[in-house]
Amino acid sequence: MIFRYSLPFFLLLTAGCARQTFFQPDARPDTAPLAAGADSARVTAGRHYQRGPIGRFLLGQHHRAAWAQPVTLPVLDVASTVPGGLKAGKIGGGFQTISMTVLGADGRGYALRSIDKDPYRTLPKVLRHSFVLNVVRDATAAGQPYGAFVVPPLAEAAGVLHTNPKAYYVRSDETGFGAASERYQGRVVLLEEKLEGKENIAGRLPGATDLEESDNILAERYKSPKNTVDEAAFLRARLLDLWLGDWDRHEGQWTWAAYPQAQGQTRWVPIPQDRDQVFFRFDDGVLSWLMSKAVAKFRTFGPRYESIEGYTRNSRYIDTHVLTELNRRTYLATAQDLQRRLTDSVITQAVRQGLPREVFRLEGPAMIAALRARREALPKAATDYYRLRAHDVLVAGTDADERFVVERLNDTATVVSVYELEPSAKRPDSLLYRRVFNPAETHSIALHGLHGDDVFELSGSVRRSPFVHIYGGPDEDKVRDKSRVTGLRRKTRFYDTKRNNDFEPAPELKDNTTKGVESHAFDRDGSGR
Template sequence: MIPRYPFVFLLLLSAGCARQKFFQPDARPDTAPLAATADSARVTAGRHYQRGPIGRVLLGPHHRQVWTQPVTLPVLKVASTVPGGLRPGKIGGGFQTTSMTVLTSTGQGYALRTIDKNPYRTLPKVLRHSFVLNLVRDATSAGHPYGAFVVPPLAEAAGIPHTNPRAFYVRADETNLGPASALYQGRVVLLEEKLEGETNIAGRLPGATALEETDYMLAKRYQTGQHTIDEATFLRARLLDLWLGDWDRHEGQWTWAAYVQAQGGTRWTPVPQDRDQVFFRFDDGFIPWLASKVVRKFRTFGPHYESIEGYTRNARYLDEQVLTRQTRPAYLAAARDLQKRLTDAVIESAVRQGLPREVYQREGASMVAALRARRDALPEVANEFYQQRARHVLVAGTDEDERFVVDRLNDTATVVSVYRHFKASNKPPRPDSLLYRRHFNPTETHSINLHGLQGKDVFELRGKVRRSPFVNIYGGPQEDLVIDKSRVAGMRRKTRFYDTARNNTFEPAPELKDKTTHGVTSHAFDRDGSGR
């Protein structure tokens, strides 16, 4: 049957199978040989994203004008772009981007990545030679090829650690990148310092003793209470993400700097990386508009925020693990602080400095105007982000012994405190052993999920109120004790205990609902995001 919209059918039919030579053979539109001593070149990031009127209506204008705009970029000189030169290292990259680690003479690493993407490997094999590949390839034009270069001055003003990417053209005859040379020849690339591992700390993050990926950091956080996370900096970074329209902030987009604390222990500070999706422009054509209704994370950057839920979907796991202490006043204070830091002058300078001159002349004014409008709305955005995160809150202990105390103080305040190293359940915890404390309002929070993890944990609940969030207790694989002396008005029990039926101690209580089983499913806890 022919689709209701014949022009869509004709588009798909004409696409037929995937174009085998989709990408431009060389970023330089001028085919004349480039002089051996040339320091710069006139290039386009992606001429293949040019579309006619019908194509722009169906597929969207996206950032096509920027991808096809000739700009002047420096030529990558492997021997001299970085003092001491660069030597090729390990080839990596995700499913779409060609990436390689290049090293300086001192061992410091840089990531060399193509700006354009090839989504071939992201699709199931059955679709890799169909029109679907053409559509997905074309969607790359929704990303801004030079957006990442605008971010560093903005992050600096916001007080957030950052990398400093630079754009280059790789000569079509470049052979000094080892076996990977052919993958980069004639391409526009991004070169940025790698913030991973001890060798890349020197001179970049003063005071840090280590740089680790998210899964390593979370493993340490859940191992012992001696490891804590700099939630305030992470919150500020996440608000910056929303401001920039950067929707792809999953756990793989961060590294974490370790700082030894004077009082003992280690504090982990987030370092955002990989700003490929800032200033994303997607749902401006018929087909992308339909796709955006199905995949809500594809949000379009503009003067107004489209969907906070969509912007944050890819980061949901990490937000849940990290933003556990921050209250509404903290969200609003962070937003107002960013408003003060991100002045009109800072925005103007960052856009002018980050965009190639030709691109700035084309869209610099509109980008600046959109950033100013979005900055002015940051408190409202922060409030909505808080409401989203406060609905269901994770409070996780560590693999050590802990005591969780839930005080249902009144109808607007339920206080959760976590203490380390309890010795006996009939002795009050020491004030200096406090690991966590937060007040919850049942009008904001529907459920609080307590995870004891490993260790022999105690869960105490007390207080008589009319309203309270649900408290879900997950004890963990070792022996745990639950003492519920609380009471909440109404028929529904607001305390639920999930664990094994054996090797745990709890007594029937009016508010406690026994959800124990003979299986160990309740012991599962996703420590690194692999269970999503």
């Protein structure tokens, strides 16, 4: 009802044109030239986000005070900020942030990107010159401009791998990056080590042999049983995300480090990146409150967790493909361990160290209080997160031959195990996966055989059990269902082509095979294919 009555008002607001000069011309409020050789400057991250009483009432206060607050930042010196100097590399392709890879004298890469954003290219062309652009641009003020700098000591204490971003001011007459210099002149920027490629490992990740993006490591994970993802490390990182209110954790926000294991195995460990949305504050204006109700992912950071589903909406794909095996006890134990690690002194030091002194006076005490309150409620948040992840679970094999065993033991326990069938693995135990599911928590389990000649075996007679959806994959698969679940609805479904599969009719098995190959589709990398 509220959306229907607010729509005419919103349309009236959006009927105008976009402001021609939205952004501050230079981060320095002082118009006098910066002295040659100056190593620091007095700057603002975004004076253009200041609004009068009506603007704050409609759009929200957000973090406007922090964006407009003058602070002292070091000046980026192309020749000396990094030993040996920096040189321009590849221009980034982000839609909102000005970004570029810059290279050190030793060949290591660093990400250089503006703290401020411009969502111009994210809008449909028809809206790019309307008042809508002003509203969307203004929403950048919901992000804490210096929030990313608070995270590293917290991640270190939590036992989560991390980068170490630092804030700088780029002189308005800087030319050290050649043709790319103009993009950064007069801006507040973030510089951090780039965890990408083997050349960026040395001295940063002892024992690691490679760095890859999410789509590549998932492709390797689904290709061979020799590649495994460190679920425990990913869960720890995701609970840290929830604690920080970081809702933008999609698959593109992660780098993965490869660690060799015994017998030719590789374990991939997650490294969170791009902390642009930590401490997000959005629902404190009329229009922004309405938008937060319409778009669930825009969750505000505060003493309480607003919506676990909202905080995790952007990460749904990567969560589904990585968090598949851990049980409720592990979620709770991880949350309790984080509580012990993230002490009051750790929190206070991180906030004081990360926020500029002037911004700390504005927002530091409230941020500390909120982090402490959220820490106390973290086990409850972890339990809610587990319930969300446990409702529908993906259990995928690899392109090798595998055996999926489903044991419907009783009304509260259905055990799913996956074994490797290839004898060349030479492993004493070919078990790849095992988890006990409770139908009170889990509605459905999707088994994906992918490539390979896979075997699916089901047994047990019970009154309650999750639905089991079997997707055989492109090769020849065998299904044997000797299970039985009381009720009219069959709880086992087989999806594959009608030809080249071996399955027998069974009371619990519903034949969903087709002539086409649609059931073979499986999104291995988040592209939607």
